[in-house]
Amino acid sequence: MLAVQLDRPVEDVLELIRAHALTEGASAQSVAARILRGELRLA
Numbered sequence: 001m002l003a004v005q006l007d008r009p010v011e012d013v014l015e016l017i018r019a020h021a022l023t024e025g026a027s028a029q030s031v032a033a034r035i036l037r038g039e040l041r042l043a
Contacts (some may be wrong), residue, residue, distance in 0.1 A: 002017075016032050017035070020040075020042060
């Protein structure tokens with residue numbers, strides 16, 4: 001879903017999620033869940 005929205009390869013999107021998680025001190029899984037619930041958008 002996010003790879004299509006950002007027009008990026010899945011590997012790049014996973015790195016974005018991991019980087020966001022690192023800066024928040026959260027898990028990548030929790031960041032991904034927030035994205036799916038519409039609570040977070042990565043641009």
